[in-house]
Structures are given as C-alpha cells and as structure tokens.
Amino acid sequence: MRGVLSVVNVSSVSAAAPEPRSRPLDDTVPFIMQWRRTPSWSPPDTARIDAIISANVGIAARLDRALRERLLEHTAALLQSKRWEPVAGIELTDEVLVTIAANAAIPILSFDTWPYRQVRSIIVRPSASLSSGTRAGPVAGTYTDEVIGTIGLASPHSGPIVISWDAALADSRRPALGSNVVIHEFAHKIDMSDGYADGVPPLRGAALDRWQRVLRDEFHRTEGRDSDHVLRPYAWESPAEFFAVATEAFFCIPVRLAAAKPHLYDALAELYRQDPARDSVPAQP
Numbered sequence: 001m002r003g004v005l006s007v008v009n010v011s012s013v014s015a016a017a018p019e020p021r022s023r024p025l026d027d028t029v030p031f032i033m034q035w036r037r038t039p040s041w042s043p044p045d046t047a048r049i050d051a052i053i054s055a056n057v058g059i060a061a062r063l064d065r066a067l068r069e070r071l072l073e074h075t076a077a078l079l080q081s082k083r084w085e086p087v088a089g090i091e092l093t094d095e096v097l098v099t100i101a102a103n104a105a106i107p108i109l110s111f112d113t114w115p116y117r118q119v120r121s122i123i124v125r126p127s128a129s130l131s132s133g134t135r136a137g138p139v140a141g142t143y144t145d146e147v148i149g150t151i152g153l154a155s156p157h158s159g160p161i162v163i164s165w166d167a168a169l170a171d172s173r174r175p176a177l178g179s180n181v182v183i184h185e186f187a188h189k190i191d192m193s194d195g196y197a198d199g200v201p202p203l204r205g206a207a208l209d210r211w212q213r214v215l216r217d218e219f220h221r222t223e224g225r226d227s228d229h230v231l232r233p234y235a236w237e238s239p240a241e242f243f244a245v246a247t248e249a250f251f252c253i254p255v256r257l258a259a260a261k262p263h264l265y266d267a268l269a270e271l272y273r274q275d276p277a278r279d280s281v282p283a284q285p
C-alpha cells in the first residue's frame, strides 16, 4: 500500500546501493569539505569519551575494567582513523561521533582495529533515508510500492558505512531490545573482510568448520523462522544478514542467545574472543 512507512534495517551486500532516491553521495562533498575545514574540531579527550559512553552506550555497563579501557582506546582510534561525514544537515557533535564509534568498537575489543581495515568512512544521517518505487513483494509474484526507510548500509569493499543517528542512539541506549544498527553494519564489514558477503566470517580450520555447521543448523533450517524469540525474522533474509543479526544478539542480549542457541553463541564467542553472557554485570534495558 502506497504511503505505508516501513522502517527496516536494510543493508547492501552488493554494488547496488539501496538508496537510489535519497541524496546521492556526490552531494556529501560540500559537507565533507566544510567539516574538514573546521579548525576548532579536535578529538574529545578520554574523560569526555567516557562520559558519553556512560550516558549512551548500554552495553558498556557490563564491561569489566580491562574491556572498558579497550573500549575507550578503540573508540578514540576509530574517531581519528576513519573519515566521518555528515549528510542531510546533521551536525557531527562529540556525542554523535563517540556513540557511533563506541558501538562499532564493541565487536573488536579483543583485537586491534584491523577487522575494520575496509572501513574508510562512516556517513551519518539524522534519520532513515526513504526510498520508494515498485519492487518485489514479500510473496513470489507480488509487487509492492511501500515506502522503505533505510537506517543502515554497509557498502562492499572499501565503500562507506551509512548510519542513521536516531536509530543508532535508540539502539545504543536499550540493548535489551536486541537490535543495534551500528554493530549490524560493522558486522557486515567483518563478514566482507575475506572478500565475500556470505555470512562466513574470516575463520580458519576447525573454527571455520564449526561456523559452517552452525550456519547449516540455524540458518538453513526451515521451521521456526517466524517464531524465533531471539533472532528477528530479518536474519533469514540471507546468510550475510543472519551473521549480522546474530552478532547484534550476541552483544545486546547474550544471556538469551546463549540459552536459546548455545552452539551459535559459542561460535560467535570464538570469533569475537568475548564471552558477554558470563560478564558479571548484565546490560540494562
């Protein structure tokens, strides 16, 4: 039905970006230049980063001291090493930058920032980009002209990540709801780091075999997809979306994921070298 707004987490895993009717990327150039020329901007200091994380990043509440320090370090590193680009009139305040960078840092706390070597720029929008036009419907042979809102996008190779600030902030403050658009899009980049957006992260040997087994058992099964209580249905769009949605659950609702899908939880714990379900302080909604 025309005019029905459906805000979904749409991610691109192909060269065709799903924002054809939104602002073309060329339009970002004047904003980029303006931001880069701003002489007054300097990276926030550690105390400022820590205060913003305490206010906005719910997952950080359960991190022990060592991981919290890693979070501060990685957040600062992402702020300084990546290109941050505002579009559609948003101002990249310290709060915006730190909140997004800190959520992006959470999956890589046990590494340095190498998993994001293909992330060169992060484009931040104030809210979802809307697109319309006739496309395939939910049932084979049907069509829809529903308006779609895109809150996140991970372009392949060295293409940018696009994040909607309003969705990022809402997710960040309430991890118990199980969604996190920033973690989702950066998980796509981890998936793509071996060259393929196929839902198979860069693992080797026995760890790769275990992940393939989990993917077969959890993704390729047909029953229960619509009634899964831990992963939202979007996970079954493709193996790549399954990996991204499962990563969100792993960090946002780890206790629930470990209880419902222990093999999936263990495979993700092995990949990320973190054990959030057994952290002493649970994340608060």
Ligand SMILES: [Zn+2]
Residues within 6 Å of the ligand: 009, 010, 011, 012, 184, 188, 240, 241, 244
């Ligand atoms: Zn996605």
